Amino acid sequence: MTAPSPAVDPDGPLVGPSRRRTELIMLVFAVALVAFAFANVGFSLKGKLPSVIVEDLAPYVVLVVIAHLAMRRFAPWADPLLLPLAALLNGLGIVMTYRLSAQGNLLTAPLSSSATTIQVVYTALGLGCFIGLLALIREPRVLQRYTYTLGAIGILLVALPALLPASISEVVGTGAKIQIRLGTFTIQPEEFAKLALAVSFAGYLVAKRDVLALAGRRVLGIDLPRARDLGPILVAWAASLLLLVFESDVGTSAVFMGLFVAMLYIATSRTSWLLLGFILFVVGAYAASKLFAHVGERFNIWLHPFAGQNPSHNAYQLVQGLYGMASGGLLGKGLGGGQPYITPLVQSDLVISAFGEELGLAGLMAILLIYGLIVQRGLRTGMLVKDPFSKLLAGGLSFMLALQVFVIVGGVTRLIPLTGITTPFLSQGGSSLVASWILIALLARLSDTARRPPPRPIQEEGLTQVVTLK
Amino acid sequence: MNRALRRISIAVLVMFLLLLINVNYLQGFEPASLANEPGNSRALSAAQNQYERGSIVTSDGVTVAASKLSTDPNDSIKYQRYYPLGQEYAPVTGYDTLYSQTGIEGAENSLLSGNDSALDVRKIIDLITGKTTKGAAVTITINSKAQNAAYSALAAGGKPGGVVAIDPSTGKILALASYPSYNPDLLATHDGKQLINSDNQLLADKTQPLLDRALEGSYPPGSTFKIVTSSALLTNNPSTTINTSVASPTQLTLPQTTHVLTNDLGEVCSPTGQAPLIYAFAKSCDTTFGKIGITVGAPALNAMATKFGMNNPNLTIPLGVAQSNYVIPPSEALTAFSAIGQFSDTVTPLQEAMFASAIANGGTLMKPYLVQQVTASDLSTVQTTPQAVLSQPVSATVANDVKQMMIAVVQQPEGTAYVYNTAATGLKIAGKTGTAETGTVTGLNDAVFTCFAPYDNPKIAVGVIIQGGGYGATAAAPIAVQVIKAYLASLGNQ
Numbered sequence: 001m002t003a004p005s006p007a008v009d010p011d012g013p014l015v016g017p018s019r020r021r022t023e024l025i026m027l028v029f030a031v032a033l034v035a036f037a038f039a040n041v042g043f044s045l046k047g048k049l050p051s052v053i054v055e056d057l058a059p060y061v062v063l064v065v066i067a068h069l070a071m072r073r074f075a076p077w078a079d080p081l082l083l084p085l086a087a088l089l090n091g092l093g094i095v096m097t098y099r100l101s102a103q104g105n106l107l108t109a110p111l112s113s114s115a116t117t118i119q120v121v122y123t124a125l126g127l128g129c130f131i132g133l134l135a136l137i138r139e140p141r142v143l144q145r146y147t148y149t150l151g152a153i154g155i156l157l158v159a160l161p162a163l164l165p166a167s168i169s170e171v172v173g174t175g176a177k178i179q180i181r182l183g184t185f186t187i188q189p190e191e192f193a194k195l196a197l198a199v200s201f202a203g204y205l206v207a208k209r210d211v212l213a214l215a216g217r218r219v220l221g222i223d224l225p226r227a228r229d230l231g232p233i234l235v236a237w238a239a240s241l242l243l244l245v246f247e248s249d250v251g252t253s254a255v256f257m258g259l260f261v262a263m264l265y266i267a268t269s270r271t272s273w274l275l276l277g278f279i280l281f282v283v284g285a286y287a288a289s290k291l292f293a294h295v296g297e298r299f300n301i302w303l304h305p306f307a308g309q310n311p312s313h314n315a316y317q318l319v320q321g322l323y324g325m326a327s328g329g330l331l332g333k334g335l336g337g338g339q340p341y342i343t344p345l346v347q348s349d350l351v352i353s354a355f356g357e358e359l360g361l362a363g364l365m366a367i368l369l370i371y372g373l374i375v376q377r378g379l380r381t382g383m384l385v386k387d388p389f390s391k392l393l394a395g396g397l398s399f400m401l402a403l404q405v406f407v408i409v410g411g412v413t414r415l416i417p418l419t420g421i422t423t424p425f426l427s428q429g430g431s432s433l434v435a436s437w438i439l440i441a442l443l444a445r446l447s448d449t450a451r452r453p454p455p456r457p458i459q460e461e462g463l464t465q466v467v468t469l470k
Numbered sequence: 471m472n473r474a475l476r477r478i479s480i481a482v483l484v485m486f487l488l489l490l491i492n493v494n495y496l497q498g499f500e501p502a503s504l505a506n507e508p509g510n511s512r513a514l515s516a517a518q519n520q521y522e523r524g525s526i527v528t529s530d531g532v533t534v535a536a537s538k539l540s541t542d543p544n545d546s547i548k549y550q551r552y553y554p555l556g557q558e559y560a561p562v563t564g565y566d567t568l569y570s571q572t573g574i575e576g577a578e579n580s581l582l583s584g585n586d587s588a589l590d591v592r593k594i595i596d597l598i599t600g601k602t603t604k605g606a607a608v609t610i611t612i613n614s615k616a617q618n619a620a621y622s623a624l625a626a627g628g629k630p631g632g633v634v635a636i637d638p639s640t641g642k643i644l645a646l647a648s649y650p651s652y653n654p655d656l657l658a659t660h661d662g663k664q665l666i667n668s669d670n671q672l673l674a675d676k677t678q679p680l681l682d683r684a685l686e687g688s689y690p691p692g693s694t695f696k697i698v699t700s701s702a703l704l705t706n707n708p709s710t711t712i713n714t715s716v717a718s719p720t721q722l723t724l725p726q727t728t729h730v731l732t733n734d735l736g737e738v739c740s741p742t743g744q745a746p747l748i749y750a751f752a753k754s755c756d757t758t759f760g761k762i763g764i765t766v767g768a769p770a771l772n773a774m775a776t777k778f779g780m781n782n783p784n785l786t787i788p789l790g791v792a793q794s795n796y797v798i799p800p801s802e803a804l805t806a807f808s809a810i811g812q813f814s815d816t817v818t819p820l821q822e823a824m825f826a827s828a829i830a831n832g833g834t835l836m837k838p839y840l841v842q843q844v845t846a847s848d849l850s851t852v853q854t855t856p857q858a859v860l861s862q863p864v865s866a867t868v869a870n871d872v873k874q875m876m877i878a879v880v881q882q883p884e885g886t887a888y889v890y891n892t893a894a895t896g897l898k899i900a901g902k903t904g905t906a907e908t909g910t911v912t913g914l915n916d917a918v919f920t921c922f923a924p925y926d927n928p929k930i931a932v933g934v935i936i937q938g939g940g941y942g943a944t945a946a947a948p949i950a951v952q953v954i955k956a957y958l959a960s961l962g963n964q
Contacts, residue, residue, distance in 0.1 A: 106568065110663040262478055269474040311509045319509065325497055326504035327512045339512050342569070361497035365490060372486045379479045383472050395475050402482040406489060415492040 019080035026084035034091030044336025075448035089425035106341040122430035126437035133441040147203025154196035157189035191435035202392040205267035213268035251419030302417035321353035332360025385450035521584035524605035556653035561682040565654035604847035611642035619956035624649035631936035632683030632819035641836030652679035688816040692904030695811030724803035752878040763809020777863035794821040822933025830928035833869035876900035898925040903942030917945035
């Protein structure tokens with residue numbers, strides 16, 4: 001027997017539930033998982049509850065609850081899964097930072113015992129930005145006004161480390177010039193540049209999409225764009241190549257290029273842009289691999305990690321990550337049970353290998369599915385939302401997140417060449433975490449707009465309808 | 471736009487599927503093969519620190535590496551490695567760090583850590599009898615007195631260099647010292663931060679303390695190479711004896727060039743331009759041996775050098791040894807230089823000891839070795855290194871000829887090392903000095919000395935190279951004399 005369908009007022013607008021209660025229940029679940037994981041680390045390493053469990057975990061719980069309340073206030077119709085999923089990943093990141101810093105002296109780049117507290121502070125910063133953004137930007141289309149401003153900011157942020165002296169911008173020992181160091185504090189501007197550029201691309205493409213979609217000739221069944229319309233894609237391509245060459249940052253370069261091409265495709269629905277972008281990137285990357293030793297080396301490491309001197313030299317990091325995940329096997333060594341500290345940079349670029357080692361295949365798949373769910377919620381928002389700018393932005397941001405996860409997890413698991421980019425929410429460090437929260441805030445704002453019921457007419461009849469403007 | 475978004479969603483789905491499939495393959499199917507990769511320290515390290523690591527002990531019973539219970543309560547590893555005679559034995563023991571092992575620690579790691587399959591049966595017995603399993607102890611061939619003399623003398627001289635002493639009749643390495651050295655205790659720490667700091671400091675140190683000069687330092691042999699040149703001459707021309715008169719001009723014009731080869735400081739070797747071979751050898755006349763080199767020819771020199779152990783990339787003791795090189799020169803003029811240990815000739819201090827060792831042992835070169843035996847914790851012997859002949863560079867007759875020439879270097883007034891004659895040292899040492907031009911404009915030459923003693927019944931052969939030491943007789947020979955004295959005295963006490 002089927003349940004009777006709920007009575008729907010045939011004349012009234014279709015209003016779904018706001019789902020804030022669902023969000024709260026999911027949040028409780030996420031926070032509980034994080035708390036168990038935190039306790040697990042303590043019992044595994046010290047045989048007792050971590051001494052800092054209250055001071056490190058309580059702020060996290062409070063922050064998450066505040067974020068939930070802010071959602072109720074500022075984005076009541078937002079997707080209920082975004083916040084819990086992101087909070088879970090963020091919490092797991094804190095747990096892993098604690099786990100690694102507990103044996104921090106064994107790491108090749110040592111972590112101090114205060115690293116966990118610092119990560120919680122970053123979480124506060126991230127959630128602060130999340131709440132602030134929701135409070136400040138009530139309507140996503142507002143961002144469209146700043147298309148060129150944000151574009152300029154984005155490019156400046158990308159270019160800044162390349163222009164600064166290596167002593168300030170180089171990540172020690174990697175040759176990658178991607179940060180700005182102020183004393184002991186470092187910022188990775190590209191994390192924010194990605195967001196600024198995504199918004200800027202969306203604004204630009206909304207304005208130009210008709211020209212980009214319609215003008216051109218058809219050759220061999222593929223619509224070729226006009227030469228004069230190639231400008232933007234060539235600029236994006238050149239910018240991503242510059243990143244590659246001057247900042248040795250292959251991963252971010254791929255993410256930028258992918259982001260732009262995907263948004264171009266969403267805006268125009270023309271496969272030719274996709275093909276063109278892909279071909280340009282592959283040609284550029286191939287040329288760079290031949291011209292620049294450090295790029296070519298990555299291919300060598302990827303293809304032959306166990307050959308000759310590679311395992312103990314150039315491919316050491318990748319190979320140690322693989323050993324770690326292999327030692328984890330199906331169910332993992334348990335948090336605190338493995339030796340993730342052997343892998344260089346395990347707290348940042350290779351954090352996924354630490355999860356693979358300690359939570360096993362099961363845990364790693366769960367983490368991948370969490371990312372997949374966030375991306376799916378974002379893309380779904382893109383489908384639901386009405387105005388083209390928001391559609392583009394939601395699609396672009398979701399795809400960017402997916403691409404970033406693909407590039408780093410694929411790199412660490414040797415699906416593609418390993419390039420050093422952060423793992424959203426999980427990597428230890430502030431810039432990536434704050435930027436990830438801003439991304440979630442934007443998606444939440446977009447989904448709030450998408451799911452918000454249309455304004456209810458206050459007059460039943462008449463020529464002129466008066467509507468309340470929010 | 472929704473159609474494009476849907477397609478992007480499918481692309482994203484494919485990306486995540488690829489990741490999931492790859493992760494499944496990596497963690498579901500590959501672990502077995504990855505665990506067998508030689509560098510997989512995760513698979514190893516669980517086993518690496520499972521048992522108390524075995525000690526490293528010299529042949530006369532001095533412990534140079536051992537393990538004790540870690541005093542740090544936070545230490546995740548139960549035992550702490552320590553090196554009682556740190557710097558003196560660093561080139562021998564190597565170090566055992568969190569991540570890697572070198573020296574004997576590396577070469578015998580599986581036995582020391584107790585994971586070698588040779589210990590399996592004993593582990594089962596330990597399990598039944600309830601005894602704690604320990605790693606096996608390694609007894610090295612080093613004589614502590616000779617080693618101490620070698621390192622002290624190097625340190626007293628204060629110049630970088632290496633010393634190796636070998637028992638000529640067995641190939642046992644009696645001393646193996648390098649200076650400047652480092653303290654392996656710094657690297658044995660379980661504090662990763664401290665380990666990285668120490669490692670970086672040692673790597674940045676301009677004096678290169680981590681370089682084991684005895685086995686890995688390559689230097690020109692200088693006049694000590696005249697042992698090889700003489701051996702080639704005496705072997706290829708059986709009619710030549712050590713008393714055969716050979717051309718010993720004050721200046722030797724090199725073929726096809728206008729260059730002249732002179733002796734050190736333009737010295738006159740013989741007023742008549744002719745001298746017995748033994749006299750030219752003792753006085754170390756470069757013109758004589760340059761000319762002999764041209765006469766004998768580079769291929770013969772190369773063959774002889776190879777038989778003495780040079781040009782061998784695979785020599786292990788079981789520590790790896792840098793290859794000593796004789797490169798066939800492109801011209802006769804350069805052959806003359808190569809015959810007196812210049813041009814592209816390079817040797818390690820070990821190779822220097824091997825020259826003297828082969829001659830002292832009647833022309834038979836024993837394979838040098840450092841590990842005497844490995845003993846399990848129940849004191850049963852796990853393995854003993856067998857003595858082996860490495861090569862036979864010269865016949866007993868030629869060896870005897872060269873021996874006589876080498877004693878002349880020390881015992882005859884014209885010999886370059888006459889100051890170490892029996893009257894002065896109380897020993898009957900036979901040797902050959904070398905003063906190698908390093909090609910650098912400033913700075914002193916490398917001082918080289920290879921020798922054996924006692925002459926009538928050789929017990930020890932020593933090779934010394936002091937970088938920038940100057941004359942072989944003044945900088946290198948005194949160190950060899952001290953090593954010989956210390957070793958022979960310890961033999962007398964037994």
